[in-house]
Amino acid sequence: MTSPVRVPPELVKRRLHDLAQHGKHGETGVWRPVYSEAWATAQDLVAAWLVEAGLDVRRDAVGNVWGRLEGSAGGPAIVTGSHIDSQLPGGRFDGALGIIGAVVAVATLRERCGRPRRTLEVVSFCEEEASRFPTASFWGSRAVIGGIGPDEAAAMRDLDGRGMIEAMAAVGLDAARIPEARRDKGDVDAFVELHIEQGPRLEAGGEPVGVVTAITGYRQYLVELRGRSTHAGAFPMAGRRDPMAGAAEIISGVIGNALRLGPPAVTTVGRLLIEPNARAVVPARVSFTIDARHPVEAGRGALLSAHEATINEVAARRSLDLTVRIDSDRAPCPCDQSLVATLAKAAAAVGGRPVPNLASGAVHDAQQMATLCPVAMLFVRSRDGLSHTPDEFSSLEDCVAGIETLATALHQLAY
Amino acid sequence: MTSPVRVPPELVKRRLHDLAQHGKHGETGVWRPVYSEAWATAQDLVAAWLVEAGLDVRRDAVGNVWGRLEGSAGGPAIVTGSHIDSQLPGGRFDGALGIIGAVVAVATLRERCGRPRRTLEVVSFCEEEASRFPTASFWGSRAVIGGIGPDEAAAMRDLDGRGMIEAMAAVGLDAARIPEARRDKGDVDAFVELHIEQGPRLEAGGEPVGVVTAITGYRQYLVELRGRSTHAGAFPMAGRRDPMAGAAEIISGVIGNALRLGPPAVTTVGRLLIEPNARAVVPARVSFTIDARHPVEAGRGALLSAHEATINEVAARRSLDLTVRIDSDRAPCPCDQSLVATLAKAAAAVGGRPVPNLASGAVHDAQQMATLCPVAMLFVRSRDGLSHTPDEFSSLEDCVAGIETLATALHQLAY
Numbered sequence: 001m002t003s004p005v006r007v008p009p010e011l012v013k014r015r016l017h018d019l020a021q022h023g024k025h026g027e028t029g030v031w032r033p034v035y036s037e038a039w040a041t042a043q044d045l046v047a048a049w050l051v052e053a054g055l056d057v058r059r060d061a062v063g064n065v066w067g068r069l070e071g072s073a074g075g076p077a078i079v080t081g082s083h084i085d086s087q088l089p090g091g092r093f094d095g096a097l098g099i100i101g102a103v104v105a106v107a108t109l110r111e112r113c114g115r116p117r118r119t120l121e122v123v124s125f126c127e128e129e130a131s132r133f134p135t136a137s138f139w140g141s142r143a144v145i146g147g148i149g150p151d152e153a154a155a156m157r158d159l160d161g162r163g164m165i166e167a168m169a170a171v172g173l174d175a176a177r178i179p180e181a182r183r184d185k186g187d188v189d190a191f192v193e194l195h196i197e198q199g200p201r202l203e204a205g206g207e208p209v210g211v212v213t214a215i216t217g218y219r220q221y222l223v224e225l226r227g228r229s230t231h232a233g234a235f236p237m238a239g240r241r242d243p244m245a246g247a248a249e250i251i252s253g254v255i256g257n258a259l260r261l262g263p264p265a266v267t268t269v270g271r272l273l274i275e276p277n278a279r280a281v282v283p284a285r286v287s288f289t290i291d292a293r294h295p296v297e298a299g300r301g302a303l304l305s306a307h308e309a310t311i312n313e314v315a316a317r318r319s320l321d322l323t324v325r326i327d328s329d330r331a332p333c334p335c336d337q338s339l340v341a342t343l344a345k346a347a348a349a350v351g352g353r354p355v356p357n358l359a360s361g362a363v364h365d366a367q368q369m370a371t372l373c374p375v376a377m378l379f380v381r382s383r384d385g386l387s388h389t390p391d392e393f394s395s396l397e398d399c400v401a402g403i404e405t406l407a408t409a410l411h412q413l414a415y
Numbered sequence: 416m417t418s419p420v421r422v423p424p425e426l427v428k429r430r431l432h433d434l435a436q437h438g439k440h441g442e443t444g445v446w447r448p449v450y451s452e453a454w455a456t457a458q459d460l461v462a463a464w465l466v467e468a469g470l471d472v473r474r475d476a477v478g479n480v481w482g483r484l485e486g487s488a489g490g491p492a493i494v495t496g497s498h499i500d501s502q503l504p505g506g507r508f509d510g511a512l513g514i515i516g517a518v519v520a521v522a523t524l525r526e527r528c529g530r531p532r533r534t535l536e537v538v539s540f541c542e543e544e545a546s547r548f549p550t551a552s553f554w555g556s557r558a559v560i561g562g563i564g565p566d567e568a569a570a571m572r573d574l575d576g577r578g579m580i581e582a583m584a585a586v587g588l589d590a591a592r593i594p595e596a597r598r599d600k601g602d603v604d605a606f607v608e609l610h611i612e613q614g615p616r617l618e619a620g621g622e623p624v625g626v627v628t629a630i631t632g633y634r635q636y637l638v639e640l641r642g643r644s645t646h647a648g649a650f651p652m653a654g655r656r657d658p659m660a661g662a663a664e665i666i667s668g669v670i671g672n673a674l675r676l677g678p679p680a681v682t683t684v685g686r687l688l689i690e691p692n693a694r695a696v697v698p699a700r701v702s703f704t705i706d707a708r709h710p711v712e713a714g715r716g717a718l719l720s721a722h723e724a725t726i727n728e729v730a731a732r733r734s735l736d737l738t739v740r741i742d743s744d745r746a747p748c749p750c751d752q753s754l755v756a757t758l759a760k761a762a763a764a765v766g767g768r769p770v771p772n773l774a775s776g777a778v779h780d781a782q783q784m785a786t787l788c789p790v791a792m793l794f795v796r797s798r799d800g801l802s803h804t805p806d807e808f809s810s811l812e813d814c815v816a817g818i819e820t821l822a823t824a825l826h827q828l829a830y
Contacts, residue, residue, distance in 0.1 A: 231613045249663075
């Protein structure tokens with residue numbers, strides 16, 4: 001029988017509060033883009049916490065902060081953590097909870113149980129959201145797996161047109177040294193990430209914590225429809241080649257495909273541009289994104305096939321010129337079954353009853369780390385299922401339950 | 416039997432070419448916003464043509480250019496003309512053809528037939544398109560009917576933020592004097608406007624010229640749907656309040672309503688904005704325009720009722736917050752039956768066979784003038800039904816046929 005590791009709620013509360021002061025935005029929000037002043041002082045704070053906890057602290061070539069508690073048996077490390085950057089603005093839990101949870105869990109274990117048998121590491125990834133550099137998703141974890149291309153930094157521009165190389169230099173980092181952040185497969189044995197759910201399922205089920213079985217696969221399309229721009233009054237309906245009519249039909253179609261396939265399939269059209277975007281002109285061109293996700297590869301395949309059939313059928317029937325670009329494409333990432341079992345046991349020990357499994361519809365650093373080692377994730381209930389907004393909220397009780405589950409699981413794995 | 420009045424094609428060709436040099440844009444386009452340098456020299460050219468034709472020329476308080484050929488019997492004038500401004504860019508026919516046609520027709524009549532019994536006037540309206548000042552539609556003809564509000568000029572800003580008062584001053588006009596441009600009901604007896612069709616119906620029917628029986632009525636809506644912005648991956652389909660899904664359904668719905676009601680009903684969604692307009696975020700808000708037109712009041716009523724039912728039903732079913740703003744609303748404008756008959760006879764005399772009647776789906780200065788006097792319009796075939804683009808084109812033969820029809824009708828009315 002697994003015994004729960006308890007952590008002090010007051011400490012969790014204080015750390016959530018203190019970290020949220022770095023980039024504080026309004027009452028509850030955070031504005032903490034990578035390599036900003038707020039980001040730099042936030043990473044300093046995490047480093048100070050790790051030193052206070054008695055860990056060996058280092059910063060790697062992209063600015064990830066690491067704390068290491070060397071195990072007596074040596075061997076590859078068990079790593080836990082999440083990302084320090086936020087949406088613009090975001091809330092105080094997305095990413096931050098996983099870092100605070102990691103620091104508090106490892107510090108508590110060291111204090112209560114001393115040196116572990118296996119090495120434990122805490123990581124605060126420098127960037128996951130791509131909120132400042134739109135093409136820099138998972139910048140921190142990609143550096144760790146060696147997934148940043150040699151010319152990527154030089155090509156990247158932030159929302160104000162400033163370059164990544166310059167942004168890194170401003171916080172004392174040299175982009176030429178990015179490859180040094182890479183860790184080897186033999187060097188890391190597991191990655192466990194605590195994160196808020198960002199969806200409403202735990203709340204709907206009345207559950208504070210859930211164990212993630214897989215992280216979603218996805219495909220993101222950019223669909224462009226081109227027709228003939230004509231006068232909104234003088235040109236009859238029958239002869240029109242109206243790309244807005246086609247876009248509306250495709251949008252309804254792909255949303256309908258996801259509904260028909262059923263949960264956990266999701267599809268979102270979040271971005272749309274019209275040209276010329278004038279009230280009394282049938283548009284010449286409408287382009288829009290389709291974000292389609294499924295955590296099981298067979299389901300993802302069925303969803304994407306349905307979407308592509310819808311897109312092609314509508315464009316052909318309406319005589320619209322069509323371009324479909326695939327902007328990103330990733331197979332689902334299953335979590336490691338043994339780690340999932342350990343987390344489930346730990347959660348049951350902490351809460352006194354079994355907790356649900358669920359798939360993650362959002363993407364996470366754990367997905368990147370999966371190319372290096374087995375991964376798993378824990379979710380904490382999000383109020384109203386919200387994230388990426390100052391309104392995101394998880395109660396202290398739920399955060400503590402998540403951190404205690406993490407600590408209990410790390411105890412099982414490392415001691 | 417009406418005898419046709421012929422006009423010299425070479426003169427028409429030269430004038431179309433010469434006017435298009437003022438604001439020339441690329442090979443075939445025109446960029447001639449109201450009160451610009453190009454606009455001022457274009458109005459100077461029209462004034463010079465009118466002087467050359469032996470008319471009394473004056474400019475009114477908003478910059479409309481008028482030419483007057485006093486009739487021997489006195490009494491109210493028969494006015495013909497159109498607008499000198501263009502879309503940005505527009506083509507060389509929209510508006511311009513009606514001015515050139517008026518100048519050539521009246522000059523030809525004076526040369527061939529001398530002084531008319533009834534007074535003839537030519538007008539070059541300063542602005543119809545609202546291409547520079549978005550709220551200044553029909554600026555020239557509205558001034559003539561006394562339809563410009565006392566505070567309108569002071570509130571108007573152009574696309575660069577420059578004020579209407581300042582723009583008028585730059586070409587020597589005093590906005591305080593706008594009311595002086597007004598003409599009285601007893602002063603004008605008829606307004607006839609020659610214009611390109613801007614649609615494909617004459618081309619489809621193999622007809623160079625058509626007589627307009629009514630100018631469309633319309634209503635322009637701004638629909639705003641507000642839902643709940645959630646994560647594109649983590650939030651299941653079932654609980655979403657997605658305003659993009661609602662917008663797509665409404666757009667398909669209103670286009671379907673227009674198709675079901677049949678010609679001449681038309682409906683266009685030409686403008687749409689999403690917030691936050693991000694790929695991986697279910698939008699919080701989608702707003703879009705609906706432009707709905709019908710030239711018969713009963714038809715317009717049926718179309719608008721169907722649209723409003725669709726909007727309300729979709730928003731309610733999807734639990735979306737809804738705001739519907741009516742930005743403009745105008746009943747159809749029937750053309751004067753006696754003028755229509757005169758134009759039809761003239762067209763048949765010119766072309767040797769009857770020409771079709773059709774409704775105008777676009778709006779025109781004639782619609783404003785209808786509050787002052789009986790109005791009618793002639794349409795000339797547009798290649799591919801295009802307008803508001805440098806690609807708009809009407810052949811010289813078709814332009815000449817339109818001008819000869821206008822001249823023949825004016826001869827009937829004034830001599």
